[in-house]
Amino acid sequence: MRPSISIGDIQDEIKQLRRINSKLKDDSAFVLWFLQAFLVDSEDIGLRAITGEARDKNIDAIHIDDKARQVHVIQGKFRQSLGHHNENRNEVIGFADLGNLPWEHKEVLSAFYAKLDPLVRKRFEELVVCVKEKQYEFRLYYVTTGKCSKTIINEARGRVRKAKGFVDISVIDAPQVAIIFRDYLEGVAPAVPTLSLRITSNSRVKADGVIHRVDPDKQIESWVFSMSAKDVGEMYTRAGIRLFARNVRGYLGSSGSNPINEAMAETISKEPQNFWYYNNGVTIVCDDAERIIQGTDDILRVVRPQVINGQQTTRTLEENPSTRANLIVKVIKVSRVTGGEDEYDDFVSAIVRATNWQNAIKPSDLVSNDYIQVYLEREFRKRGYLYLRKRMSHQEIKTLHGGSKWDFKVKKDEMAQAIAACEFDPSLLRKGKEGLFDERYYRDIFGQRSIPFYLSRYWTMKRVQKAAHGYPERAYAKWLVLHFAWGMISKYVESDRAERKFRYSCEYQDEKVLSPLHFALDGVFRSSLDFYKKERGRGEEAKDVSTFFQLSKLDTKFFNYWNSNVNLRKKRVEASILKFKKALDDYLIPEK
Numbered sequence: 001m002r003p004s005i006s007i008g009d010i011q012d013e014i015k016q017l018r019r020i021n022s023k024l025k026d027d028s029a030f031v032l033w034f035l036q037a038f039l040v041d042s043e044d045i046g047l048r049a050i051t052g053e054a055r056d057k058n059i060d061a062i063h064i065d066d067k068a069r070q071v072h073v074i075q076g077k078f079r080q081s082l083g084h085h086n087e088n089r090n091e092v093i094g095f096a097d098l099g100n101l102p103w104e105h106k107e108v109l110s111a112f113y114a115k116l117d118p119l120v121r122k123r124f125e126e127l128v129v130c131v132k133e134k135q136y137e138f139r140l141y142y143v144t145t146g147k148c149s150k151t152i153i154n155e156a157r158g159r160v161r162k163a164k165g166f167v168d169i170s171v172i173d174a175p176q177v178a179i180i181f182r183d184y185l186e187g188v189a190p191a192v193p194t195l196s197l198r199i200t201s202n203s204r205v206k207a208d209g210v211i212h213r214v215d216p217d218k219q220i221e222s223w224v225f226s227m228s229a230k231d232v233g234e235m236y237t238r239a240g241i242r243l244f245a246r247n248v249r250g251y252l253g254s255s256g257s258n259p260i261n262e263a264m265a266e267t268i269s270k271e272p273q274n275f276w277y278y279n280n281g282v283t284i285v286c287d288d289a290e291r292i293i294q295g296t297d298d299i300l301r302v303v304r305p306q307v308i309n310g311q312q313t314t315r316t317l318e319e320n321p322s323t324r325a326n327l328i329v330k331v332i333k334v335s336r337v338t339g340g341e342d343e344y345d346d347f348v349s350a351i352v353r354a355t356n357w358q359n360a361i362k363p364s365d366l367v368s369n370d371y372i373q374v375y376l377e378r379e380f381r382k383r384g385y386l387y388l389r390k391r392m393s394h395q396e397i398k399t400l401h402g403g404s405k406w407d408f409k410v411k412k413d414e415m416a417q418a419i420a421a422c423e424f425d426p427s428l429l430r431k432g433k434e435g436l437f438d439e440r441y442y443r444d445i446f447g448q449r450s451i452p453f454y455l456s457r458y459w460t461m462k463r464v465q466k467a468a469h470g471y472p473e474r475a476y477a478k479w480l481v482l483h484f485a486w487g488m489i490s491k492y493v494e495s496d497r498a499e500r501k502f503r504y505s506c507e508y509q510d511e512k513v514l515s516p517l518h519f520a521l522d523g524v525f526r527s528s529l530d531f532y533k534k535e536r537g538r539g540e541e542a543k544d545v546s547t548f549f550q551l552s553k554l555d556t557k558f559f560n561y562w563n564s565n566v567n568l569r570k571k572r573v574e575a576s577i578l579k580f581k582k583a584l585d586d587y588l589i590p591e592k
Helices: 007-020 026-038 043-049 089-103 106-113 118-133 150-160 174-185 229-244 259-270 272-278 311-319 341-355 371-382 394-401 412-423 426-435 451-468 474-493 496-507 511-535 554-562 570-586
Strands: 061-065 070-077 137-144 167-172 194-198 211-215 220-228 282-286 288-294 297-303 306-309 326-334 385-388 408-411
Touching: 007 026, 007 174, 026 043, 026 061, 026 070, 026 137, 026 174, 043 061, 061 118, 070 118, 089 106, 089 118, 089 137, 089 150, 089 167, 106 118, 137 174, 150 167, 167 174, 194 220, 194 229, 220 229, 220 288, 229 306, 229 311, 229 326, 259 272, 259 311, 272 326, 282 297, 282 341, 288 326, 297 326, 306 311, 306 341, 326 341, 371 385, 371 451, 385 412, 408 412, 412 426, 412 451, 412 474, 426 474, 426 554, 451 474, 451 496, 451 511, 474 496, 474 511, 474 554, 474 570, 496 511, 496 570, 511 554, 511 570
Parallel strands: 070 137, 137 167, 282 326, 385 408
Antiparallel strands: 061 070, 194 297, 211 220, 220 326, 282 306, 288 297
């Protein structure tokens, strides 16, 4: 059960933003957080959107998104409690009235601009041009940690509907702020505020309406309809990678590097009329949805959408746009009541498991959005590591995380191997990487929130792998050796400070520390193979090296062998471990 979001959690984030941007006050830092969590891809873009503290007429930020053809205006109210302060009607309605300004007469605009901060005026004038002349969508956000009555919210919506163009207002109060904040912590940020999905109506093949299903008990609504392949691809063009934050995988490669994606591209090129029959379609979950008529188009407007099945399809269609091909789109609106996030996550995960099968889904994929995986990604990033919790192509890693930015990349399955080998019977590793993500083992393997717990075991595994390199037989013994070696050195490397020393010595490849450890590991490997020769059996009953090291409870038998008189390497290995301990104690943590 996940803890609920408190005002203290949000205050901590605001303090962190203010430490980095000391000129910001609490309200502006709160707006910056909202921009990062909900609208923009980087802190720099968010900072440029902030308008200032004085003479801004309650316009705290203006963000113009040319790619999405949208303008966003934010007013933020950071109350010192979550959901206790009632928002003032006049403030909310006054903010909503900004939605009509772009179409007002020059005299009205001039009066509004009077005494307005020059920077705010310049940005609002740009906004007017975008909304009035370029026909960008105009979106207003009143964001508060207080609460706002439905009566005021409905009145605000009524005000913006009087505008001569597309204007929408979102009043985001405490419950929604808590949901957005949790998404932010879990990597679903920035969110996709809204998308307009155009229902196919003008193709040669007629689609007879939309299936609309309402489940009042579970508070779930769903729509099933056809969209053109070009419109589906444009969802990615407008929203970008954040559209797939809740997807369990990354992009598996363009049509030239992934056979299934290549087959989709070929269908689009050679027989687009059959794409509707061949493709599984796209599944989207969202927080809200409304069917509207926009001009001559039949539109389903979705709020905070996430593609949870169909990322490969969507991105392949963006690379290969076609107006001749159509596909099925399923939209599921799921109620997200604060406190029910576990139920929401379980339901979304169940949909993912049921719908993702065109590109095979693995057990490790299903946990990629698990809260502990997101936590590890965030905490590793603070230490300069890229933790890859999702399966994706190498090109996608470069695009999403930067090419040479990261010195250390840690894959989720590597981490699972390191922990399982150190903590459990090494025979568990014979189940393969994916077996470690089976629900019987996953929570035991990833049951800690201590980063030293993970990195001390990870770097021990890397040193064992280095000692095995170049010796084919050692590859079979490495999990047994890792398990045994961890038992010898864990008390020296597992505490916070010791882990930092061990980690830095590995990162900087300091031989004063690592050389005695390498000598010790070499001795353990040699002993493990001596142990194999002694225990493998004789004649036709003899086990080959690959089979032998898959046996269960081998760690206990090796421990007994290690302490027997037959083992002639014990003293030298233990002497090397003591040298390693002393070198680690004397190691000075470098300034980073």
